[in-house]
Amino acid sequence: MHIYKRMTEKVVIIGGGAAGPKTAAKLKRENPNIIIEMYTDEQNVSYSACGLPYYIENIIPNIEELLVRSPEEFERHGIKVFLRHKAIKIDKRNQMVVFEKLTTGEKLEVYYDILVIATGARPYIPDIENVNDFNNIYTLRKLEDGVLIKNAIKKADTVTLVGCGYIGIELLEAFIKNGLKVNVINNHKYIMAMFDDDISRQIQEYVMKKDGNNINLYNNQYAVRFEGENEKTNKIITNIGEEIESDFTVICAGIVPNSEIAKEAGLKTGVSNSIWVNSHFATSYPKIYAVGDCCEKMHIVTKKHCWLPLGSTANKEGRCAAINIASNNCDFAGVLGAAVSRYFDYTVCMTGITEREAKELGYDVITTTVTKEDRAGYMPEAATITLKIIVDSKSREILGVQGIGTGDAEKRVATVSIAIMNAVKVDEFMGLDLPYAPPFSTAIDPLLNAINIIQEKLDKNIK
Ligand SMILES: Cc1cc2nc3c(=O)[nH]c(=O)nc-3n(C[C@H](O)[C@H](O)[C@H](O)COP(=O)(O)OP(=O)(O)OC[C@H]3O[C@@H](n4cnc5c(N)ncnc54)[C@H](O)[C@@H]3O)c2cc1C
Incomplete structure (x- = not known):
């Protein structure tokens, strides 16, 4: 039986990637009377970041095809969407979030009965000298990143990937398919180092057998310095002094949770600085939930807290948190880190x-x-x-x-x-x-x- 709380409760959601929109949509279905406001610092909500490598590759010609739901669709279902609004502070005692309207710089204080933090994660940028000095070093997380990388391909013959995990191997396929020569700097023995060595060795062997003529692999090395001029880098130096030249670089060396705002508000954090949550996605402070890539997970095998941020999980978490906000009866089983990717x-x-x-x-x-x-x-x-x-x-x-x-x-x-x-x-x-x-x-x-x-x-x- 669903026991709804006060009918006019207002739920504020920070983040409009995957987990935020899923929470909003499910919650509205669970309780049509609830007031839901979803804020994002981006220009879009509810899109598939997972499709970006295939957009870059050209399998998906238009970026719009990655949009799952438009702000107007949410509005039609009674969910108010605020684009380009960045949450800068959570005042948990007064149940307020301070947002900065990125178009004007104006600050807004927004009251909530329930707050859902769905701020996701961002690319991890290793400490590489001059990494911020050039405009042809990219990361891949948002739709705009995909557009920038796709444009960069058009003017390039060579690219360097810093890191080669799931996103790296998907980009490798996209670059090879587009006729680029690719350098891969990878600070592990083999690419795809999340697998056991005997398996990642076989993955690497397949990749190199198929496209080794167009791939230069720099394993067991890491980038230490970018060099270049006119705001363009054309050379990366590695820790053993290797000099790697290319037209542009994509850093795909992992991600970090966007948990700072929660941490500053005094919420408990855990593995890799992700936001601590219980199996109902409640944080350490009443009336605040966290879902998706910004929060910790429970590992089903190890029964330990972990941080395995994935889109599949983010969506399920949003759904489960919504049920809990409405009726408190969804106990999330945890995660296994089940993941799949491909190279051609x-x-x-x-x-x-x-x-x-x-x-x-x-x-x-x-x-x-x-x-x-x-x-x-x-x-x-x-x-x-x-x-x-x-x-x-x-x-x-x-x-x-x-x-x-x-x-x-x-x-x-x-x-x-x-x-x-x-x-x-x-x-x-x-x-x-x-x-x-x-x-x-x-x-x-x-x-x-x-x-x-x-x-x-x-x-x-x-x-
Ligand atoms: C290239 C790529 C391929 C991927 N492929 C797969 C795949 O095949 N399978 C899979 O399971 N997963 C995949 N993922 C991971 C998946 O995209 C993420 O796990 C998922 O997007 C997480 O959803 P989220 O809502 O938690 O975070 P996000 O999608 O990152 O959304 C968070 C949103 O919150 C916004 N935000 C952050 N801070 C603030 C703030 N202070 N104020 C306002 N807004 C804020 C962010 O801008 C963002 O829009 C892939 C990711 C990428 C980048």
Whole structure:
């Protein structure tokens, strides 16, 4: 049963990316009488940042296609939208937010009954000499960033990527597809370092085998200085003195939460300075919630607080927080860091924790890696996938899986997500009734094959 609070309550939402709009839309459906005001410092609300690499690549020709909902659509549903309004202070005792109207500099004090902080995250800029001195160094987070990078491509032959995680590999595809030579400076042994080394090595091998002629990889190095003239950098110096020349640079070295405003208001923060929340997305102070990339998460496997900022999660969190504001009955299960990306036809995905993380956390792990066709080998579309499964040998529960390859690795990883959420043991998993026909799978799915091997290893105590 939904027990609504005071009918005319006013909810103020700071942030209009993914989590803010989701909170607003769901809350309005839950309680049509509630007053909702959503503020953003941007010119747009509710857009898919996840689509930006594909806009840059040219798969999506118009940036407008990434807009999910316009301010007018929100207004039609009774949600007031304030564009170009930056929250500069939360006065939690008086339940007020001070906004700066970016078009005029005017300050506004806005009262709230409930406040939702959905301020997201921003690119992390490493401490590189002269990083702020040139106008051809970009990051990718907002729609305008996508437009700037797409324009930069038109005048360039070479580009340098600083960092190569999920956004990096998607940009790598976009740049290669657009005929650029790409330098990658990566301060890890291999690109895609969130995977275990044995998997990220295979990802790197695929990328280099396919496009190595146009990619210069600078692994185990980091940028220390930009050089150039007339506000344009054309050279990056790395820590070992390598001099890397290119027409422009994109820094994709991770992100940091936009949590300063919450911290200054005295709200508790946690992992990576993200805003502490409980499983209802309530912060440490009454009447204030936080959702999306700005807030901490609970890891389903480790049962520890973590910071795994993803769009999939941000949307679910917004929905759950809205239910809690309306009726206080959504308990969020937590996250697994389930993520997927691709390099052209090659999928890279994972869920749960890696072998490296599991060992750091003290698990006695047992792993197996299988490489198989993703469907009956006689089908013309059959392609290879590699699955690495990580299991806790004591509980026999699956801790994580990593999937790569030109075949359908993603559906196997998604299946494991459900198993981990339900603490399914390897032995129970073996009985999983998966659909089979030659165009879709093999009679014993590669995932079950991997689980079978793990079960045997567990039973025979083979490491
Ligand atoms: C290139 C790219 C690709 C991605 N691909 C994927 C993917 O494939 N899968 C996936 O799950 N995730 C992906 N993500 C991540 C996903 O986009 C984010 O997790 C998601 O946008 C987080 O939503 P959010 O609402 O918490 O934050 P955001 O979308 O960052 O929205 C926060 C908003 O708050 C505004 N704001 C911040 N501070 C203030 C303030 N003080 N006052 C007013 N407004 C403020 C910001 O300007 C922003 O508009 C990708 C991200 C990028 C950049």
